[in-house]
Amino acid sequence: MRWYVPMALQATMVLAGSISPSTFTAPGVFPTSVFTKYYNNPTATSVQVQPVVSDPVTHEVYPLDLTNPDTIPQQNSVDPHPLPPTASPDMLYNQAVQQINSIHNNPVFGDSSCNRCLATLEVMKFVSLAAPEQGPKVVVALCELLKLSSSCSTTHGRAGLGAVITQVIANMDAGGYDGQAYCQNFLGQCPAPPTATLDLGKWFKKPKPNPLPLPKQRSGKRLKVLHMSDFHLDPRYATGSEGNCTSGGPCCRKTSFNQASPNTTLLRAPRFGAFHCDTPLALAMSALQAIPALTGTEQTGFAWSLYTGDLVSHDSDNQLSRKYVEYTETIVYDLFKRMLGSGPVYAALGNHDSYNQAQDAPHSLGGALAEQFSWNYNHVAGLWKHEKWLPDAAVTLARSHYSAYMVKRVDGLRVISLNTDMWYRANYFNYINMTDSDVSGMLRFLTDELQNAEDAGDRVWIIGHVLTGWDGTNPLTNPTNLFYQIVDRFSPHVIANIFFGHTHEDQMSIFYANNATTISAETAGALAWMGPSITPITNLNSGFRVYEVDSATFDIMDAHTWKSDVNSYPDLDSQTTFGPVYTYEYNTRETYGKSISNWTGNDPLNATWWHHVTEAMEADASLVATFNTLQGKGSVQTKPCTGDCIAAKICYIRSGSVSIAKKNCKPGFGSVQS
Ligand SMILES: [Zn+2]
Ligand SMILES: [Zn+2]
Numbered sequence: 001m002r003w004y005v006p007m008a009l010q011a012t013m014v015l016a017g018s019i020s021p022s023t024f025t026a027p028g029v030f031p032t033s034v035f036t037k038y039y040n041n042p043t044a045t046s047v048q049v050q051p052v053v054s055d056p057v058t059h060e061v062y063p064l065d066l067t068n069p070d071t072i073p074q075q076n077s078v079d080p081h082p083l084p085p086t087a088s089p090d091m092l093y094n095q096a097v098q099q100i101n102s103i104h105n106n107p108v109f110g111d112s113s114c115n116r117c118l119a120t121l122e123v124m125k126f127v128s129l130a131a132p133e134q135g136p137k138v139v140v141a142l143c144e145l146l147k148l149s150s151s152c153s154t155t156h157g158r159a160g161l162g163a164v165i166t167q168v169i170a171n172m173d174a175g176g177y178d179g180q181a182y183c184q185n186f187l188g189q190c191p192a193p194p195t196a197t198l199d200l201g202k203w204f205k206k207p208k209p210n211p212l213p214l215p216k217q218r219s220g221k222r223l224k225v226l227h228m229s230d231f232h233l234d235p236r237y238a239t240g241s242e243g244n245c246t247s248g249g250p251c252c253r254k255t256s257f258n259q260a261s262p263n264t265t266l267l268r269a270p271r272f273g274a275f276h277c278d279t280p281l282a283l284a285m286s287a288l289q290a291i292p293a294l295t296g297t298e299q300t301g302f303a304w305s306l307y308t309g310d311l312v313s314h315d316s317d318n319q320l321s322r323k324y325v326e327y328t329e330t331i332v333y334d335l336f337k338r339m340l341g342s343g344p345v346y347a348a349l350g351n352h353d354s355y356n357q358a359q360d361a362p363h364s365l366g367g368a369l370a371e372q373f374s375w376n377y378n379h380v381a382g383l384w385k386h387e388k389w390l391p392d393a394a395v396t397l398a399r400s401h402y403s404a405y406m407v408k409r410v411d412g413l414r415v416i417s418l419n420t421d422m423w424y425r426a427n428y429f430n431y432i433n434m435t436d437s438d439v440s441g442m443l444r445f446l447t448d449e450l451q452n453a454e455d456a457g458d459r460v461w462i463i464g465h466v467l468t469g470w471d472g473t474n475p476l477t478n479p480t481n482l483f484y485q486i487v488d489r490f491s492p493h494v495i496a497n498i499f500f501g502h503t504h505e506d507q508m509s510i511f512y513a514n515n516a517t518t519i520s521a522e523t524a525g526a527l528a529w530m531g532p533s534i535t536p537i538t539n540l541n542s543g544f545r546v547y548e549v550d551s552a553t554f555d556i557m558d559a560h561t562w563k564s565d566v567n568s569y570p571d572l573d574s575q576t577t578f579g580p581v582y583t584y585e586y587n588t589r590e591t592y593g594k595s596i597s598n599w600t601g602n603d604p605l606n607a608t609w610w611h612h613v614t615e616a617m618e619a620d621a622s623l624v625a626t627f628n629t630l631q632g633k634g635s636v637q638t639k640p641c642t643g644d645c646i647a648a649k650i651c652y653i654r655s656g657s658v659s660i661a662k663k664n665c666k667p668g669f670g671s672v673q674s
Helices: 007-015 089-105 113-130 132-145 158-171 177-187 281-295 322-339 367-371 374-386 392-400 442-456 477-489 566-574 588-592 607-619 621-631 644-653 658-664
Strands: 222-228 304-307 345-347 405-408 414-417 460-463 495-500 507-512 524-530 542-550 556-564 582-587
Touching: 089 113, 089 132, 113 132, 113 158, 113 177, 132 158, 222 281, 281 322, 281 542, 281 556, 281 582, 322 345, 322 374, 345 414, 374 392, 392 405, 414 442, 442 460, 442 477, 477 507, 477 524, 477 658, 507 607, 507 644, 524 607, 556 588, 582 588, 588 621, 607 621, 607 644, 621 644, 644 658
Parallel strands: 222 304, 304 345, 414 460, 460 495, 495 524
Antiparallel strands: 222 542, 405 414, 507 524, 542 556, 556 582
């Protein structure tokens, strides 16, 4: 083996001891001959010498600016800074799905499903903006990942809710309040965000009058007003099909089946309806024949009628269409007109009276999307005009304002109809810009109309579909919080009554002053009546109500409710001599008012009276049991209300907004349908 000695070491060894000279002193002036040209004087000593350098490869002569100490660049905008190529729509889709999977599998998120959900929405937002046609496909992928449905491509695809969800996610604050609320409501993956703060000083144009104007004097003359709700006509009802199904949607359809008994029908769908089925035409006609006969209005008709929404059956979205919605609106309004006699019907749109179901978009979306539901507003407004229920001004307003309108009657009452999808939690479009409690402008419209009514000394009835309070499970927090403050501002002198539907159950909500910080007879200001449904869905009897209304104050002096026992319908099928029986269910004053003193028969069933009813309920739980029975219209399926249910029910009656219900009441006892 040969030893190698490094060259540097060899030189050191050679030179060691004989290095000369041992120092070198450089010249004090620049060796100007090194370069041929200079940008500055090479003999100068106050600045560094700047030689002219040329590049033998590029043949470029480098400019002085490149090295000039006075002109150092702060941004290189000359050289190329390469970017990845624009992704094709397919690539965006593939990458989005991959990223959503990474987010769901990355252990760094730990138990925080909320963080995962927000990160997922961020991915979806930018795909929805960049390649909108890919949006529904990503929605389907997420649906499959989270197992939201057994048929995601149908329920969440382009022809399902995918297009709606893509629009909404593209427009929402995905990483902020909107995203959190979306993940909470639709995916159960975030805590609910807090109630947004309101600036009521700016909201109201005038302070509440103090003292309030003197109440109007009652005329003593009583008008009969019909309140119907939630017809849910099922024109596809198939008599003899499975009436006790597990197949989803309404039962009593040709395709209905029960998993426990796939080959043998458990309950043969009766001709007149069943507990898990919407209203067959046979039941619709029975109800509309019963109403004039039972209410003594065969000759006179009603002074007017209220219809608080939901005409269309509970089909899943894939079975629905604009045409199906329009068909139902047409036939049911036409039947109202012909069966109920004279007197206008004031209707509000329900969440089922739209396609996609429950969806209505705010005008603030802009462009064509702002008008995507106008086909429906134009259709119902056209029908209301055709039936001569509304004057032209109200028809025009309804067309341009989500079907909402104000009509001033010749007797002085103003009826304001609202599209309550704007606070329904299942309307995806409500998840855009949610910290604004009134994105659609529906509540601005309501407030301005109430101010006009106050200025004119008129009283108002407000009608809508989705209730604002009760157990707080149906509407959204922020809009109903604002609605509550509006009701307080204009009660009791302007707002005489409020009417909703949607739950299909017989319920009430009392509105109190100062956001219900003190709950008492003195602070009770307004009352919302939830009208019982015509449809039996689910486990309910069919019913309707008639109010006796003072013709000057528009206070409700008495209320009468009728019902039909759905449990009796199977027995009607063996004959054609008679159909369903509608019977008188209860008189509101007599049922709840026995122990309320200082209240004469000439005092109205207003919020104060209803507060006394809740006090009577606190003193006597049997009144709550009665309320619970009537809530289901006396259905044999209604289970008793005992234990915690008793206080909860009283609490729901005292809750007119989501915030108040959630703050005050024990959840879980709102419905009698299960
Ligand atoms: Zn309904
Ligand atoms: Zn509804």
